[in-house]
Every structure is written in structure tokens, then in C-alpha cells.
Amino acid sequence: MTNDARSTSPRPRATMPLDGRRSVDVVAEMYQRKQGDAEWGRGRTFSLVYPTGRADVDGVLTEANVAYLFENALNPLRFPSLATMERDVTDMVADLLHAPEGAGAGFSSGGTESILLSVLVSRERARERGVTQGNIVFPESAHPAFAKAAFVTGLEVRPTALRDDFTADESAVAQAVDHNTVLVVGSAYGNPHGVMDPIAALSEIALENGTAFHSDACIGGFVLPFMEGLGLPVPLFDFRLPGVTQISADVHKYGYATKGASVITYREKSWLQHQTFRYDLWPSGGYRTPSMAGARAASPVAAAWAIMNYLGRHGYEAIMNDLVATTSRFRKGIENLPGLRILGDPIGPLLSFTSDTDDVFAIGDRLDDRGWCCNRVKEPSGLHMMISPLHQAYCDEFLSDLAAAVANSGESRGIGARYNDED
Ligand SMILES: Cc1ncc(COP(=O)(O)O)c(C=O)c1O
Structure with a gap:
């Protein structure tokens, strides 16, 4: 099997069958189509899926997904179990990241959404101090989600050069920051090369300039704390650094939850209000969402809660x-x-x-x-x-x-x- 067997010829538009097909046939075709996919279960993928290879872990994840297959996390008043599990997950992540008393955290569908919410919150907080033409400063190795978030929120992007060892060059970051900078970013650790940015120095630059600092631990959030727990040398990247204001950590990467689970944690709980959308003018009354989605899958919340409690x-x-x-x-x-x-x-x-x-x-x-x-x-x-x-x-x-x-x-x-x- 090659990974590049994708046809470039135009395919005819698919139409829904007039009469439904037998479930066995539908399922059989699905598995047949899957034959061409990467074999992650045989260790062939090195991203996208994070398999533990443990039947007990997969069993817990499957059970959690099945238990919440049909629920909707849009309205926690209808499904209070989801609201409590979501709160448990965000609390547990905040704790892992040494968030101080008074911190707040939100659940999201993945690293990209956590980053989008963080950028939105930073833009809104900067608006409060009069910044209307904001920019984000990030090392070139930062995940493209920051550029995407800047695009969506109308912010200027200022990518900065890396050192020869692929870590962020703090002097380039310091030069790029000005009074319109709404957010400085560092990766703990970065996707392209797996190296740690100098988070202490970068967050200090943000602090000195009175702006926010996002420590992107989408990958590292469920790696570095456990390495530290094993006594391995890990530079500080979390809220123990005074300049770090927000951290993204994905439960669906090295937290081993099935896809759709990330947490964005802020030093101050009140900042969460900036990512909460409220609208009261539609005929059905008040509408409120704490993240980007409206209707929201419930199974990622259940899977994240279950796996964190199961593994400890x-x-x-x-x-x-x-x-x-x-x-x-x-x-x-x-x-x-x-x-x-x-x-x-x-x-x-x-x-x-x-x-x-x-x-x-x-x-x-x-x-x-x-x-x-x-x-x-x-x-x-x-x-x-x-x-x-x-x-x-x-x-x-x-x-x-x-x-x-x-x-x-x-x-x-x-x-x-x-x-x-x-x-
Ligand atoms: C460092 C880092 N940040 C953010 C993301 C975006 O996460 P997601 O793909 O879950 O949206 C990734 C994805 O691999 C990443 O490696």
C-alpha cells in the first residue's frame, strides 16, 4: 500500500440510494473502503492516532464512547453528567499544569480550537486596554493553528526566526513585540522538531510588555508533567512561570482519549467570559456557548474523563x-x-x-x-x-x-x- 494512491481525476457526485441498503452491506463496504487506510493498529502511523496498544485502555475508551454516543454537550442542563465530567477534566488538566487558585479552563474539540479560543480571548483582553490593530508574535515553528486563529480574528501575524537548534530565538521575539501585541507564543514542545522553546525567557518578554503568553502544550501537556514525575529533567513551561497566562493541552494526543478533546487553561477564570458567546435576540431566547461549536459531541468529554480517571x-x-x-x-x-x-x-x-x-x-x-x-x-x-x-x-x-x-x-x-x- 502506498500513501499516495489518491486519484486526481474528477469523481462523479455521490447520490443517496433511493432505497436504503442492508446494514450488513453498508458495514461491509465501510470496512472494505477502510482497507486502503494507513494501518495505525500495526504501528504504521507516527501522528494522527496515539495508540497505547493496550486492550484495557481501548476497552475503557470504547465503553465511554458508546455510553455517550447520542448525547449532545450543547445543553449541560439536560445532561448534567456531561457538565460535571467536563468540569472534572478541565480541573484535572489545570491541576496538572500547576494553575493557581482562581484559574479557569474550558473544554474544546482539539488543539486548533483551544488555540483559536486563546487568541480570541487575548484579542478581547487587549481591546480592553485599547488595542484595535493587534498582532500575534510566534516562532516559525508554532503550529499553523495560531496563523489560522489570527486569520479568523483579524490579527496580524509576526512569525519570528528560529535558532540553529530549531528553538525560538528570544531576541527575535523581543524585537517583534510592540504595544499592539495581544499574544506571544511558545511551544512546549513544538511539532516540527519536538524541541522545547525557551518558555521562561519568552513568557518573561510577554510579562515585561504587559501582554499575554500562550504556552502551547498541545503535545507536551500530557508528556512533560509525567516525565517530570519520573524525575527526568523538564524545563518549566506551565503556570509556575509568572508570565505564562494560558496553556493548551490536548487529551486526544498523549492523554490517549479518542479524538475531540483538548483543554485551554487561563490564569484567570474571568477571562473565560471572552470565549463565551451569548445571544439573546433570537425567538427561542438566550443562547450561550462556551466554545466554537453549537451542538457538540458528548463522547469526547466522556472519553477524556474516563481515560484520565482510569489511568491516573x-x-x-x-x-x-x-x-x-x-x-x-x-x-x-x-x-x-x-x-x-x-x-x-x-x-x-x-x-x-x-x-x-x-x-x-x-x-x-x-x-x-x-x-x-x-x-x-x-x-x-x-x-x-x-x-x-x-x-x-x-x-x-x-x-x-x-x-x-x-x-x-x-x-x-x-x-x-x-x-x-x-x-
Ligand atoms: C504543538 C501543536 N499545537 C497544536 C496542534 C493542533 O492540534 P489539533 O490537531 O488537535 O487541532 C498540534 C497538532 O498536532 C500541535 O502539534
């Missing part, structure tokens, strides 16, 4: 202990292959590597040919892996296929870094 801190730490060892096996195996080099000094289970001797995208193509799905990194050219607990069982197989790919890399098909088909 010690459960996450035990998983992290193994994950650190697995990551180290991958890292050593990659570094031992001719020409390959890890980019920067990644702190957690995320590695990007390049080749000093071959076209690394050609190596990626040969891995694709064997069903492995490594994303591409553009600056510099590299292959990208987010390692999950399940990969422990597939590390040797991957490294052996990687060795074969390096030995016979051949020509690249010209597939660069991308997430989707072009329009």
Missing part, C-alpha cells in the same frame, strides 16, 4: 516510562544508520531526522512503499515521527525497513511536506 497519574507515568525507553531505541537506531541525523534535541517522544548523504524524501518514499507513514518536514528536509506506546512492538521492524530504505533510497517521487491534497 501513576498510569500515565508508567506509560511514559516505557515511551521514553522506546523513543531512545528509535533515536539510537536512526542515529546508527549512515547519513541520518536527528534534527535538534527533541525532549519527548517526537523525532525528526534528515540525511546528510541522501535525499531524505526518497527515503520517506521507500518507507511509504512499505506502509510506514512518516510526515515530511520542510525546514530542513526531514521525516517526522510522533512515537506512541504501541510503537514499542514495531521499533525493530521499522528500523530494519528504514535501513533498507537508506541502502536503496533511489529517486524521490517529489512528495514534500503536506497534510492534504491541494484544492
Whole structure:
């Protein structure tokens, strides 16, 4: 199976069958269509899915999803169990991130929505001090969700250069900040290379300039606290730093919840009002939503609540202990292959590597040919892996296929870094 078997020829518009089909046929076709998908259950994906490979964990997640398959989180008055579980999840995350007394947190559908809400809140808070033409300052490695949020909220983006080790250059950030800056961003840790930005220094710049600082721990939020719990060296990135005003942490990444679960935490609970939309003028009366969606899936709330309660801190730490060892096996195996080099000094289970001797995208193509799905990194050219607990069982197989790919890399098909088909 290759990852690039997508047809570019126009397809006819699908129409609904006049008469419904038998459920067995519908389900069979669905599974048949799935045959062409990446085999995450065999450890072939290195992003998108974060499998633990544990039947007990998958069982809890399945149960939680089934229990709340049909409910709607739009109206917590109708489903108070959802409201309490959502509050438990946001409280537990705030606690994990050392949020002070008086902090507040909101549940969202994912990192992108948490970031969008954070940017909206920052724009509104800056408006209160008279900023009407705001900007966001973020290192080039920040997730595109910040640029997207700026686009939606009408803010200027100011991407800043990275150092040679791919971490944010704080002097470039300091230069880009002015009195119209509504938010400064740092990644703890970043997606492209898995390296930690200097969060202490960046948040200090924001503090000195009287503006907000978002520590993006969408990946790191459920990694770094457990690494710290294991006694591993982790620089501060959370509310223990006085300049950090808001943090995003995704339960649906290394929190192992099924998709649709993230938390945005603010130093002050009152700031949540800026992300709450209220409208009283429609005929049905007052309408209020605390995030972007209207009707909202209930199962992500249930899954996040269930998995955090099921694993507990010690459960996450035990998983992290193994994950650190697995990551180290991958890292050593990659570094031992001719020409390959890890980019920067990644702190957690995320590695990007390049080749000093071959076209690394050609190596990626040969891995694709064997069903492995490594994303591409553009600056510099590299292959990208987010390692999950399940990969422990597939590390040797991957490294052996990687060795074969390096030995016979051949020509690249010209597939660069991308997430989707072009329009
Ligand atoms: C550092 C970081 N921030 C934000 C996001 C966006 O999260 P999501 O894809 O859940 O919207 C990602 C996604 O991988 C990420 O790696």
C-alpha cells in the first residue's frame, strides 16, 4: 500500500440510494473502503492516532464512547453528567499544569480550537486596554493553528526566526513585540522538531510588555508533567512561570482519549467570559456557548474523563516510562544508520531526522512503499515521527525497513511536506 494512491481525476457526485441498503452491506463496504487506510493498529502511523496498544485502555475508551454516543454537550442542563465530567477534566488538566487558585479552563474539540479560543480571548483582553490593530508574535515553528486563529480574528501575524537548534530565538521575539501585541507564543514542545522553546525567557518578554503568553502544550501537556514525575529533567513551561497566562493541552494526543478533546487553561477564570458567546435576540431566547461549536459531541468529554480517571497519574507515568525507553531505541537506531541525523534535541517522544548523504524524501518514499507513514518536514528536509506506546512492538521492524530504505533510497517521487491534497 502506498500513501499516495489518491486519484486526481474528477469523481462523479455521490447520490443517496433511493432505497436504503442492508446494514450488513453498508458495514461491509465501510470496512472494505477502510482497507486502503494507513494501518495505525500495526504501528504504521507516527501522528494522527496515539495508540497505547493496550486492550484495557481501548476497552475503557470504547465503553465511554458508546455510553455517550447520542448525547449532545450543547445543553449541560439536560445532561448534567456531561457538565460535571467536563468540569472534572478541565480541573484535572489545570491541576496538572500547576494553575493557581482562581484559574479557569474550558473544554474544546482539539488543539486548533483551544488555540483559536486563546487568541480570541487575548484579542478581547487587549481591546480592553485599547488595542484595535493587534498582532500575534510566534516562532516559525508554532503550529499553523495560531496563523489560522489570527486569520479568523483579524490579527496580524509576526512569525519570528528560529535558532540553529530549531528553538525560538528570544531576541527575535523581543524585537517583534510592540504595544499592539495581544499574544506571544511558545511551544512546549513544538511539532516540527519536538524541541522545547525557551518558555521562561519568552513568557518573561510577554510579562515585561504587559501582554499575554500562550504556552502551547498541545503535545507536551500530557508528556512533560509525567516525565517530570519520573524525575527526568523538564524545563518549566506551565503556570509556575509568572508570565505564562494560558496553556493548551490536548487529551486526544498523549492523554490517549479518542479524538475531540483538548483543554485551554487561563490564569484567570474571568477571562473565560471572552470565549463565551451569548445571544439573546433570537425567538427561542438566550443562547450561550462556551466554545466554537453549537451542538457538540458528548463522547469526547466522556472519553477524556474516563481515560484520565482510569489511568491516573501513576498510569500515565508508567506509560511514559516505557515511551521514553522506546523513543531512545528509535533515536539510537536512526542515529546508527549512515547519513541520518536527528534534527535538534527533541525532549519527548517526537523525532525528526534528515540525511546528510541522501535525499531524505526518497527515503520517506521507500518507507511509504512499505506502509510506514512518516510526515515530511520542510525546514530542513526531514521525516517526522510522533512515537506512541504501541510503537514499542514495531521499533525493530521499522528500523530494519528504514535501513533498507537508506541502502536503496533511489529517486524521490517529489512528495514534500503536506497534510492534504491541494484544492
Ligand atoms: C504543538 C501543536 N499545537 C497544536 C496542534 C493542533 O492540534 P489539533 O490537531 O488537535 O487541532 C498540534 C497538532 O498536532 C500541535 O502539534
